[in-house]
Amino acid sequence: MDHAIRDIRDVVVIGAGPTGLALAVALRRYGVDAVVVDKRADSRQEPRASVVWQRALEALRDLGCADGFMAEGLPLARGEFHVAGRCVGAQEMPMEDTAFPVPLGIEQDAIETILRGRMRLWGPDVEWGTEAVGVRVGEGGAEVDLRTPEGRTRTVGCRWVVGAEGSHSLVRKSIGAAFEGERRVNLQCVQLNAVPEWSHPYRPEVTRIFINHGVSLICDPVPGGAIRLFAFLADPDPGRQEPPGRAEMEEVVARATGEEGVRLRPTEPHWANRARFHDRIAARFRSGPALLLGDSAHLWAPIGGRGLNTGLLGAHNLGWKLAAVHHGWCPEALLDTYDAEQRRTALRVMRHMRRNILELPPDRRTLAAIRLILPHVLRSERFTRRGGELLSDFGRNHRGSELSAEGRFKGRSKGGGLRPGDRVPDWDVVSETGPGRLHELLSYQRWSALVTGDGTADLRRITGRYALPVAAFRIRTDALPDGTLLLVRPDGHVGLRARATDRRALTAYLDRWSVQLRGK
Missing domain, CATH: 3.40.30.120 (Glutaredoxin)
Structure with a gap:
């Protein structure tokens, strides 16, 4: 490494999404000098909807952020399933032996605001408008070339660099880690935040899932009486990129619910999106001083907030390990357990997501099976307990880890x-x-x-x-x-x-x- 370096930091985190911010909070709490850079011009974020599950709330408590999340989010105590226009049962969300018995519905802009506020207690804010354009990794550290908002480039030397910048991760490409997997074919998700006029009254503690032929609709409440509408359906025109309009979403909601005359009033700020998905995982999450986190390491369809929650728990896993190695308390082999544990967790989540027929658009045969079986399943105490363990992430473990x-x-x-x-x-x-x-x-x-x-x-x-x-x-x-x-x-x-x-x-x-x- 022979570039002129005027700025030396402990850790450079590339990407100021929830996972990058959570890692920065964890590291700064340990006294590690972590700088966060993001190519976005500022902190303004679309109000993407998400659910933070119970185990992630425990992780956020460890980072000192849980009170902010509890104040901002809506507790979700019940999930109701409607199949072919009929309510067939419910999954109760509360879990025992935790300070956070139910998950929270919360917008991503609120998530990032809370995490940034916590991060600023121990250091500066995110360096906005600062794009990482080069990463070079050596045995004793890394160099990161940053393009400033003025168009100048400066090089920062660091002991560690973490890629949390998403699916096109520069850090992942710099270490030569393949992003293994494939694109989901014939699947799209159309999303809109709106106040619906329909037969289902607003209940802030209830998520509703409507399953019908060729469409699955997830309806999460948001503060003020609005609903987050996520619809998964076939993708006959993969080249279509524009967000769904109100008329398209009304037609989708009518198909999913079997109810005619549904009307939607989009919220302000407006949020609508059309997305396609990949199931991908990096061949490795660590190469010397370079590490991958969140969507830079693993990617799948955003069903049930699993990407966000897996990313937050990954930051929770990595933060204390990176701090312990950096301070000289533990050997570097500890960081290899992050790679092994988080990769194993991501593979398990990915397998579960591909088998989750309750949130993917069914064909007629699958729909008939769901109508027949789901009511019995929801009445099974054993199945609902296991379902609660999976949803909350309390059932996930590191039993196969060298650290166990x-x-x-x-x-x-x-x-x-x-x-x-x-x-x-x-x-x-x-x-x-x-x-x-x-x-x-x-x-x-x-x-x-x-x-x-x-x-x-x-x-x-x-x-x-x-x-x-x-x-x-x-x-x-x-x-x-x-x-x-x-x-x-x-x-x-x-x-x-x-x-x-x-x-x-x-x-x-x-x-x-x-x-x-x-x-x-």
């Missing part, structure tokens, strides 16, 4: 049903400070060693030998047997599960994933 380990239990019951890599539920617990909720003991700024039963002094002595910040707590809970040790990651997933007396397992885990302090 288990000590030897020698035939005794492991208990609790909680496995390494799982998200830790927000159980009722009793700790040294009294009764409370488990998540109140956890922190995104450190690891947490939880012991059921007696003894944490020895834990503190062991963990104190390492650079990794760890706090130890003795707890009681009906969810875990006495004598259990859980080492919980900053993002709330179990890293190590062992017997409370198994100091060898704890030491081996820390030897692998943390740097030992000198003289300790």
